[in-house]
Amino acid sequence: MIKIKVPATSANLSVGFDCMGMAVNQYAYFTFQNNSKWLTINGCPKKFQNENNLVYKAFIKGCRVLKQPVPNVKITIQTEVPVSRGLGSSATCIVGGLKGAFEWFHHPISKQKLTQLAATMEGHPDNVAPAIYGGVCMAFNNQNDQVHVVKYPVNSIWKFLAIVPDFKISTQEARTVLPEQLSYQDATFQISHCLLMTHAIQGKRFSTLKEAMQDQMHEPFRKHLIKGYDQVKTITDQMHGILYISGSGSTLMLITNNVNDRQKIAKTIQNQFKKWQVKPISIDSNGIQSEVDINE
């Protein structure tokens, strides 16, 4: 049996639209086994238990890349990553399915190649890169469509809180609200703030990270999709927190520099949003893990 563990990811990190992401300690587990039927998929909502399942599609893509026939397979999914909440559930499926195919045919695959294939399926590399490498990553495709990944160190002072609303936002839909063009002024603002952010997360200064995490590229257009955003932003601003929309939402990610503030903010938000999940989260530094169990 092939067992694969893929971390959830929080993409964009405020000012790194489509190129920055962070792996976090919530996981999707996928197993791939021989099957007498052509396909069985367990452990996910009924509507995903068919050939359109993203894990299976990625598995097929992996088989095609290897020029191998698609085998009969039983896929079991067990996941802590909520669907369409901006925590990279689709990236876990794509990365897990591709890796599953390479393991199936005992074919090693480099992290770079896996990122390349996964980013092509996902359409942007900012979730798949940290899901594969772990930590905070910057990733982009160059003009020859080769993916570049850089992993940034993060100071252990930063504490994270995932604020997960009780409603979904599909990434596809959240991309339709973005404008088609950006002015030079906004581009300069964004580049400078993203550079500052990559510097600030390595350091300890709260005011520098807060200054850096002011996005102009997607949050102003997406925040209206998240009912409660303004309320949460007011609380976090007043209580020594930094807030950004995780991926395309609906999750809001809070950053503080001490666990006491994080706990107080969590309590205040949970009191006002009883149906939301408010949970401390930390960085996963390993990325995808896989093992083949020959006894199962």
Ligand SMILES: Nc1ncnc2c1ncn2[C@@H]1O[C@H](COP(=O)(O)OP(=O)(O)O)[C@@H](O)[C@H]1O
């Ligand atoms: N557990 C799962 N089983 C099957 N498909 C899943 C699962 N989790 C996510 N997906 C796929 O990923 C899609 C959600 O992707 P997306 O809207 O980008 O949200 P997210 O921000 O969570 O990545 C789902 O519509 C489905 O196709």
Ligand SMILES: N[C@@H](CCOP(=O)(O)O)C(=O)O
């Ligand atoms: N850069 C993408 C990231 C989407 O992340 P997800 O976790 O919501 O799938 C975007 O902002 O559209």
